[in-house]
Amino acid sequence: xxxxxxxxxxxxxxxxxxxxxxxxxxxxxxxxxxxxxxxxxxxxxxxxxxxxxxxxxxxxxxxxxxxxxxxxxxxxxxxxxxxxxxxxxxxxxxxxxxxxxxxxxxxxxxxxxxxxxxxxxxxxxxxxxxxxxxxxxxxxxxxxxxxxxxxxxxxxxxxxxxxxxxxxxxxxxxxxxxxxxxxxxxxxxxxxxx
Numbered sequence: 001x002x003x004x005x006x007x008x009x010x011x012x013x014x015x016x017x018x019x020x021x022x023x024x025x026x027x028x029x030x031x032x033x034x035x036x037x038x039x040x041x042x043x044x045x046x047x048x049x050x051x052x053x054x055x056x057x058x059x060x061x062x063x064x065x066x067x068x069x070x071x072x073x074x075x076x077x078x079x080x081x082x083x084x085x086x087x088x089x090x091x092x093x094x095x096x097x098x099x100x101x102x103x104x105x106x107x108x109x110x111x112x113x114x115x116x117x118x119x120x121x122x123x124x125x126x127x128x129x130x131x132x133x134x135x136x137x138x139x140x141x142x143x144x145x146x147x148x149x150x151x152x153x154x155x156x157x158x159x160x161x162x163x164x165x166x167x168x169x170x171x172x173x174x175x176x177x178x179x180x181x182x183x184x185x186x187x188x189x190x191x192x193x194x
Contacts, residue, residue: 016056016058019053021052056168073148077147078114079168080169082139086138099161118141118143
């Protein structure tokens, strides 16, 4: 899309948000924020959020319309989650059908989603803060693809089926992939429609 008077040139960035950072640029003085990673332009905003304990692909833009579109239910968001225990087919089917979770003390039925076990652990670098070791029991990795994003939704969904999330990494937003981008890396792109 070419810039016009109605559509000024906007800037877009991909960031591999590390564990322990907030998806914001200002506020809560003692928390780590994204502004320290790069000299971002004025008006930059995170498209959606990853909580402080989550990692992975975060899109940034100066374009409010693009942000609104990507946050909509039209765009899939895929996550890899390391779960406590070995998830079974019944629990996966429950995730796929949607489960009831609590959002700010209100019961919410999640929409159906895509969910499956990964055959092997993804090749992510170790997290800055160790999760736990194998003495505490087995873990497994799953892929879960959502089109909604309520507060800590995915973590609440896996807990609701009996398999709490230990590590959560967003790997895809629409057609944009995290790929092998190292943790903390920032990449400016011409558009966000992958």
